[in-house]
């Protein structure tokens with residue numbers, strides 16, 4: 001689907017010698033014409049045309065590579081019902097999108113998570129309020145008491161009742177991009193990023209007094225992604241965390257084949273180097289986009305520029321060559 005990380009996925013397929021195609025909503029096709037990485041561009045007026053498109057994809061024996069926008073545009077129900085070949089485990093989407101299930105999975109994996117407060121009255125430290133489905137962090141706010149919570153909530157979001165109250169962790173955000181292949185049975189760290197967010201990343205450019213005077217509230221709308229390389233001594237722990245999440249996913253009820261392919265742990269690292277994980281994305285994340293030509297980590301492992309998009313294509317290619325395609329389809 002033409003958005004999110006499609007350029008990277010298309011180039012990755014081409015670099016592995018596979019034919020590719022991209023489906024674009026009208027208005028997006030210019031991107032895929034300008035950067036010539038697609039063999040074919042199909043343009044649609046709306047995603048409601050999906051059923052017809054799916055038949056076409058099946059006829060062509062296409063394998064769908066899901067990314068963040070794919071799942072959010074089509075919705076988990078339509079994704080579940082899809083008959084076309086699909087890379088990844090569909091059942092894992094439910095574990096990822098349900099906040100309680102996701103938390104259960106991460107806790108079982110032995111990860112450190114920010115505390116969650118059931119009721120605003122329990123707030124006893126800085127917390128971040130996240131509305132469900134808040135597009136890319138828009139509308140989040142930070143408060144440190146029940147009183148402050150109700151003040152902001154009633155004034156700005158009186159009708160929103162689906163939110164989580166999460167301990168605000170002061171530290172450096174780090175998004176770790178993993179890849180686990182059921183074919184090689186190896187967990188890889190592909191790359192890492194931090195997000196470039198508006199206005200969280202610009203608020204520090206204004207004096208604190210001016211922020212107060214202008215009544216500016218922090219928001220976390222994602223604008224882009226910035227590459228990060230982590231201190232080397234943290235790598236063993238990051239590998240263990242990824243390994244645990246994969247291992248536990250195989251034992252989760254109704255999680256099919258468990259987690260494989262690309263995924264991302266979203267973490268905040270404190271000054272004491274505690275690693276808090278606040279979310280998992282069970283698919284390719286847009287934070288891999290700065291690494292179309294590979295990352296410092298993939299440069300150490302591969303003799304060709306290896307993006308996450310290309311790694312997916314290679315997994316598919318190796319599965320086909322070994323007659324194990326079924327193992328990587330959801």
Ligand code: AMP
Nearest residue numbers: 114128136137166167168169173220278
């Ligand atoms: P999310 O939409 O959950 O990926 O989060 C959007 C932004 O909020 C990111 O910049 C995170 O670093 C920040 N954030 C999310 N949860 C927390 C937390 N518990 N403590 C501190 N910052 C957070």
